[in-house]
Amino acid sequence: MSWVIAVAAGVLFATGTYLLLQKLLSRIIVGLGLIAHGANLILLGSGGEPGRPPVLDGKGTGPLSDSLEQALVLTAIVITFGITAYLLTLAYRSWTHNGIDEVEDDVEDRRIAGKGAA
Amino acid sequence: MKILATLPVAIPIAAAALALVGIRHPALRRVVGLGASFAYLVVALWLLFAVDASGPIVAAQGGWSPPLGIPLVADRLAVLLLASAATALFAVLVYAVSQPGADTEFPGFHAVYQMLSAGVALSLLTGDLFTLFVAFEIMLTASYVLLTYRAGGAETRSTITYVVIGLVASALLLTAIALTYSVTGTVNIADLSVKLGEVPEGFRTGLGWLLFMVFGIKAAIFPLFFWLPDSYPVAPTPVTALFAGLLTKIGVYAIVRTQTLLFPRDEPVTLMLIVAGFTMVVGVLGAIAQKDVKRILSFHIVSQIGYMIMGLGFFTVAGVAAAIVFIVHQIIVKASLFLAGGLVEHTEGTGAIDEVGGVAKRSPIIALLFLPAALSLAGFPPFSGFVGKLALVTAGFDAGRWAVVAVSLAASLLTLFSMTKIWAGVFWGKPGEGAPPRSRFGMVAGTAGLVLASLVIAVAAQPLLDYAELAAVDLLEEGTYRAMVLGAAG
Numbered sequence: 001m002s003w004v005i006a007v008a009a010g011v012l013f014a015t016g017t018y019l020l021l022q023k024l025l026s027r028i029i030v031g032l033g034l035i036a037h038g039a040n041l042i043l044l045g046s047g048g049e050p051g052r053p054p055v056l057d058g059k060g061t062g063p064l065s066d067s068l069e070q071a072l073v074l075t076a077i078v079i080t081f082g083i084t085a086y087l088l089t090l091a092y093r094s095w096t097h098n099g100i101d102e103v104e105d106d107v108e109d110r111r112i113a114g115k116g117a118a
Numbered sequence: 119m120k121i122l123a124t125l126p127v128a129i130p131i132a133a134a135a136l137a138l139v140g141i142r143h144p145a146l147r148r149v150v151g152l153g154a155s156f157a158y159l160v161v162a163l164w165l166l167f168a169v170d171a172s173g174p175i176v177a178a179q180g181g182w183s184p185p186l187g188i189p190l191v192a193d194r195l196a197v198l199l200l201a202s203a204a205t206a207l208f209a210v211l212v213y214a215v216s217q218p219g220a221d222t223e224f225p226g227f228h229a230v231y232q233m234l235s236a237g238v239a240l241s242l243l244t245g246d247l248f249t250l251f252v253a254f255e256i257m258l259t260a261s262y263v264l265l266t267y268r269a270g271g272a273e274t275r276s277t278i279t280y281v282v283i284g285l286v287a288s289a290l291l292l293t294a295i296a297l298t299y300s301v302t303g304t305v306n307i308a309d310l311s312v313k314l315g316e317v318p319e320g321f322r323t324g325l326g327w328l329l330f331m332v333f334g335i336k337a338a339i340f341p342l343f344f345w346l347p348d349s350y351p352v353a354p355t356p357v358t359a360l361f362a363g364l365l366t367k368i369g370v371y372a373i374v375r376t377q378t379l380l381f382p383r384d385e386p387v388t389l390m391l392i393v394a395g396f397t398m399v400v401g402v403l404g405a406i407a408q409k410d411v412k413r414i415l416s417f418h419i420v421s422q423i424g425y426m427i428m429g430l431g432f433f434t435v436a437g438v439a440a441a442i443v444f445i446v447h448q449i450i451v452k453a454s455l456f457l458a459g460g461l462v463e464h465t466e467g468t469g470a471i472d473e474v475g476g477v478a479k480r481s482p483i484i485a486l487l488f489l490p491a492a493l494s495l496a497g498f499p500p501f502s503g504f505v506g507k508l509a510l511v512t513a514g515f516d517a518g519r520w521a522v523v524a525v526s527l528a529a530s531l532l533t534l535f536s537m538t539k540i541w542a543g544v545f546w547g548k549p550g551e552g553a554p555p556r557s558r559f560g561m562v563a564g565t566a567g568l569v570l571a572s573l574v575i576a577v578a579a580q581p582l583l584d585y586a587e588l589a590a591v592d593l594l595e596e597g598t599y600r601a602m603v604l605g606a607a608g
Contacts, residue, residue, distance in 0.1 A: 020286070025278065032285050039292040046300035069299060072248055076292050079255045080285070086262060087281050094274040 005045035012038030025091045025101050029084065036080035043073045120177040122168060123192040125161045126200060126239035129154055134232035141225050148215055151228035155208045158235055162204035165197040170585065174592075174602050176245070184245065184603050185306035191245035191603055194589035195442060199371055200242050202449040202571075206363045207235050209567040213457050214356035216560025217464070224267045234260035234360070241368050245603050247295050247305040250372060254291070254336070258284045261365060264357045265349065273352040280349035287335040294328045301325075308603035311379045326381035330373060330390075337369030339427055340397035343420045347404060350419070351412040355460025358412060362419050363453030367445050370426045374441065378593040383433045390431035391522045397424030398529035405536045411459040411469035414540060415452075418495065421529060422448050428526060429510050432517040438590035440509035443582055447502040447575055451494045454568035458488040461557050461565060462544055471540060476549025481557065485545045487565050492541065494572055496534035502575035509583060 012034045019031025047066030095101055133154030140146035169175060174193040178184055192200075211231060237257025244250050262284070266277045299305055301321065302313040314322055331342070338346040346366070350358050401421025408414045426448070429441025461484045462477055463469045478485040494501035507530060514523035575582060592598050 020282075028282060032282065032289075035286065035289045036292075039289040039296065042293050043296035043299075046296040048300060069296075072295075072299075072305075075248075075252060079252070080289070083255075083259060083262075083281070083285055083288075086259070087278070087285065090266060090274060090278055090281060094278060097270060097274055 002045060005041055009038045009041040009045070012041065023102050025094065029087055029091060032087070033080075033084055036076075036084070040073050040076055040080070043069060043076060119168065119172075119175055122161065122165055123175045123177040123190045123243060124179075126158055126165070126204075126243065127190070127236050129157050129161065130232040130236035130239065134229040134236070137228040137232060138226070141229070144225075147225070147228045151231060152211060152215065154232055155204075155211045155235065158239070159204040159208045162197070162201045165192055166201040169194060169197045176603055185304055185309035188249050189245040189306070189308075189603055190243045191308075191599075192243055193592055193599070193602060194585060195371075195375070195593060196242045198442065198446060198585060198589060199367070199449070200239060202446045203238050203242070203364055203367075204235075205571050206360070206449050206453045206568065207231075207238070209564045209571070210356050210360045210363070210453055210457065211564075212567070213359070213460075213561050213564030214354075216558045216564065217354075217356065217460075218558070226263070227267075230260050230263045234264065238364060238368060242371065245307050247298065247307055247310065247376075251288070251291050251295060254368075254372075255288060257365065257368065258288070258336075261361060265353045265361075268354055276349040276352045279345050283335065283345040287332055290328070290335075291332045294325065294332055297325060297328075306603075307375070307379055308600045311600050314380050322381065326377065329376050329380075333369050333372040333376070334393075335369075337366050337373060337423055337427075338420050339393055339423055340400050340420070343397070343401070343423075346420060347408075347413060347416040350416045351410065355412075355456065355463065358416075359453045359456035359460065362415065362456050363449045366419055366423060367426075367449050370423060370441075370445055373427070374430055374438065374445075374593070377430060378433075378438060379599055382594070382596065386432050386434075386437075386517050386519055388431075390427055391519060394424045394428035394431055395522050395525040397421065397427060398526055399424075399532075402529045402532040402536065406532060406539070409471055411462060411471060411540055411544060412456070414471075414536060415455055415459055418455075418533065418536070419452060421533065422452070422495070424529070425507070425510055425526060428522055429513060431522075432513050432519065433594070434513060434517055435587060435590045435594055436509070436513035436516055438593060439583065439586040440506060440513045442586040442589055443509055444506035446582065446586075447494070447506045447572065450568055450572045450575065451491050451502060454491045454565055454572060455488070455495060457561075457565040457568065458484060458491060461487070461561060464561065465555055465557055466550065469544075471543030474544045474550070475547030476545075478545040479549050483562060484557065487562070487569050488545065489541075490569055491572065492537040494576075496537050497530045498534070500576055502572045502579075505576060505579040505583070 016031045016034030016038060019027045022028060047069040050063035050065040053064035133150050136150045137147050169192055174191065177190045179188045179190065234257055237253050237260060240253035241250060241257060244253055262281050265280060295305060301317050302310055304310060304313060335342045350361055398421050401417050401424060405414045405417035405421065408417060426441045426444050429437045429444060459469055462474060465481055466474045468474060490501055494503040497503040497507040511523055
């Protein structure tokens, strides 16, 4: 795997994780997008260096990169794109219902916090 | 015969398309949905017997023979779980269409439900790691829609948690697959079972635990379960029942499939047993702290996952076979418990155990359905949970892992305690005012069907154990799966 891809994927995962831990939903979604991009980059890099094309008659010219992992990454991009779009509509619904873009703590957390305060 | 392995994926996808075409005709949608689910069940049962009689069926898609193409592999493990999943899918659908407003308030319900069925079948049957990812996405995307279609303001938050967690797990799964591909050059599971053996030990171990963690998020094992009790209870009852019965178990299935075939071990894995023990105890303690039927049952999902991981952790034929039997039992019993809980909510208007009382008097039929399922969950003889737990405990003794067996028995006692809490709160106690509305026939029939199926598991315990043992041998005996998929050439 090219070191550029490796470093880029690392940076994407790191920034994505940072954003994922924020309170604002819009940031979380951007963070998820970055993490998904990081994963896709790793997948893209997993084919390794281009090599001799697997053509039966042996007439293939020049080094050719692995095409399987490109097919895989296309599938993965479409899936993450679709789900991110779905998540955005959910965020919009949450915003229209609640008026804030913030992710609340879960029910248990709030109950325990309430007990501490009382 | 090969078409038989393709049908469980093809039927629901075709039905989903048909249900979308006829989206303006409620009766048509309903007939298509129910018909397809019934056909799915018939095919799954047929596969169950066909595979037992004449060996596993491998269907290479598009005529590309494995390891080049994507094979659908109907081996014993896959068809056994497919048959139980199909039973749960059909019974829950019968319940769902009988529930007032269930499939009329959301016209796409049947199409999404069928896509979920297709995703489940594909996850179970695929012999390809990347297709497993795609199958999970089909299943999860359908589950996102089912979870959110009715969500108002308060529920949206829980569903967002669910979707975010799902997406993170998917990204990690994708990363794991990419790393696997970069070191082996294949994503075919049968091919990987050999090629991963040639990978350096450290990398292999890391990959194995990464996959364990990724599927562990989907299966809700300790400490990755926090999203589950938060998001499941907000969905409509049939949806929660389906999720409880199926989704986490497919995650466990993926753990069993990948850990046994790709990362074989010779001795019990202590880390897995520790995780299993914590999953059982934390789950059941969480359940005891809750006051709502659906939330109690949601925590029990987590707790019961621990038993399956325990069986796998022994890494013996008896242990894995017991885990498989336990998954089959859980798919049926968990779904039936949620449906029974849903019946209480439907007739009494709430599932909070402080507010409901005397249901045993008011609607004896619900009590009659809840009791065997609850006792089965706690592992009371002679119900199906007892069969699974007995097999697990025996396997644990054989493997010499006393500690985790003791933990599992303690968790069972606590489960029983938690079930008696529901029983005392909801079914006994002071009955509410006025006559309860009668449950609809289809809702009761769906629940009764599942309870009956769990009794069948208890009665047919020995044949089921034998079947599961053969499935476990296929997984653990080196080269069996590879020979099955790649043939003599592999």
